[in-house]
Amino acid sequence: MSAIQLDGVINFRDFGGGAGADGRRIRSGRLFRSGHHAAATDTDLEQLAALGFVLFVDLRRPPERLRDPARRPAAARARVLEHRGPTDQLVAPHLTFLAEPDATPARVSEQMTVGYRGYPFDPHYVAVYRDYFALLAELDGPVLVNCHAGKDRTGFLCALTLHVLGAPREDIRADYLATNRHNRADARLAELAAQFRDTHGHAPSEALLRAMLSADPAWLDAAFAAIADKHGDTDAYLAEAIDVTPARREAIRERLLV
Numbered sequence: 001m002s003a004i005q006l007d008g009v010i011n012f013r014d015f016g017g018g019a020g021a022d023g024r025r026i027r028s029g030r031l032f033r034s035g036h037h038a039a040a041t042d043t044d045l046e047q048l049a050a051l052g053f054v055l056f057v058d059l060r061r062p063p064e065r066l067r068d069p070a071r072r073p074a075a076a077r078a079r080v081l082e083h084r085g086p087t088d089q090l091v092a093p094h095l096t097f098l099a100e101p102d103a104t105p106a107r108v109s110e111q112m113t114v115g116y117r118g119y120p121f122d123p124h125y126v127a128v129y130r131d132y133f134a135l136l137a138e139l140d141g142p143v144l145v146n147c148h149a150g151k152d153r154t155g156f157l158c159a160l161t162l163h164v165l166g167a168p169r170e171d172i173r174a175d176y177l178a179t180n181r182h183n184r185a186d187a188r189l190a191e192l193a194a195q196f197r198d199t200h201g202h203a204p205s206e207a208l209l210r211a212m213l214s215a216d217p218a219w220l221d222a223a224f225a226a227i228a229d230k231h232g233d234t235d236a237y238l239a240e241a242i243d244v245t246p247a248r249r250e251a252i253r254e255r256l257l258v
Contacts, residue, residue, distance in 0.1 A: 008039035011150035021166025038068035049073035054141030085124035105211035
């Protein structure tokens with residue numbers, strides 16, 4: 001699991017390379033994750049083109065994609081999967097509290113927990129997850145998953161991917177927490193303050209912004225706890241809700257484990 005430095009894309013990294021099922025290892029150079037690509041430079045696009053992606057998975061909602069259109073290599077042969085939710089929902093439901101002038105880091109954690117517990121069951125995300133795992137069982141080549149910051153929505157889907165491949169839970173958590181090293185938080189504070197002012201009418205505190213930029217393992221645990229509450233365990237959820245049957249799981253492992 002290694003980071004790759006791009007000028008205009010944050011949190012870009014290969015999340016393969018670790019331990020998988022049956023003593024095998026997850027292929028490097030096949031599974032990537034990142035923040036959005038709206039600010040990708042021409043040099044970034046050349047690097048992305050060289051990787052030869054066959055699938056881009058953009059978990060951002062339609063208003064986010066309209067506000068920050070993705071830049072992708074012109075000659076990319078990749079398929080693109082996108083969230084197909086409401087087009088008029090400017091702020092994610094679990095982030096509407098940011099309009100409150102007295103929002104606190106503790107409130108961030110509370111609402112992020114709510115958001116994470118919802119990711120496994122939101123029908124728009126579930127539709128993307130189903131298509132994504134079906135394609136993982138068929139495609140030969142690198143895949144990239146992104147959202148806005150490459151942290152929460154991306155973090156959850158990458159965690160599911162690593163689970164399907166048999167990664168130990170501590171490796172899944174380590175990949176999720178690597179965002180805290182690669183999200184360029186210090187450099188992004190002023191930009192995010194301006195964006196929040198435009199959206200909410202006031203600039204949040206630095207403490208609030210840093211809380212929003214962080215990856216907290218309790219949030220990821222909340223998603224898996226919600227899955228256990230409804231389905232018993234993650235494998236049952238994957239089979240029942242996402243159509244990752246044992247046969248499809250083995251097909252994915254054959255392509256992505258060595």
